[in-house]
Amino acid sequence: MFWVQPDHVAEQLMPQAMPEGLAAQLHIVRAPSETELLRAAEEILREPAVAAMIAEPQKPLSLKAGRRLQLAAEAGGTLGILLTGSAGGSAAVxxxxxxxxxxxxxxxxxxxxxxxxxxxxxxxxxxxxxxxxxxxxxxxxxxxxxxxxxxxxxxx
Known part of the structure; x- marks a missing residue:
């Protein structure tokens, strides 16, 4: 499982607080920009060996970006979860x-x-x-x- 975060966000995951065995399966990716975050999320979603990907985009997704992530998730058979604020999200979800x-x-x-x-x-x-x-x-x-x-x- 992958968790993709912007590298400027101060709050970080605490793997030691996760259930036993889950932290060992979690890979944290810190992206330097919103573009890199979406690029990493898309590449991870395309990988059939990945079970799930969680991403934290900081800006609302365009319809094009949302559709690209949806197609990548379908291609890889990967569960994609986007954590967005109330104004975030995408019409493609x-x-x-x-x-x-x-x-x-x-x-x-x-x-x-x-x-x-x-x-x-x-x-x-x-x-x-x-x-x-x-x-x-x-x-x-x-x-x-x-x-x-x-x-x-x-x-x-």
Whole structure:
């Protein structure tokens, strides 16, 4: 897995805080410019040996740049995730998500988040509450069954 960041961003990933084994599979790329960040992301996405690529573009993507990344991801069969601000993104994306932290069960629980699917070219949208305990890469869905999008109706 690759994570592509601009080299001028002060915040950096903390591999030691990741679940065991994940940090060993993560390659961090620091790009000197937005153009180099997009170029690196495109090349990584084209590589079939790469499972996933996360990039942090600092500017909204043009339709051309978004389409190039989409085609590269399709060519390599690679999952591409772009972390953008609320004004970022691209019309070429398949899905667009918004993540919001939620108040947990107590002050020690800061791992509860609401993930909202706000754009989906091939399906419906909805929202899910997830918790991550940090012991593995897996998340636990904590939304009540009746509140999940597409939950089966019961007659009673």
């Amino acid at each position: 398949e899905t667009r998500w918004h993540c919001t932290p939620l108040a947990g069960l107590g002050p020690e629980d800061s791992t509860l988040h609401r993930w909202t699917l706000i754009k989906n070219k091939s399906g419906t949208s909805g929202e899910w509450d997830l918790r991550w305990d940090g012991s593995s890469p897996a998340f636990d869905m904590v939304s009540a069954t009746g509140q999940r999008p597409g939950a089966a109706e019961t007659s009673g």
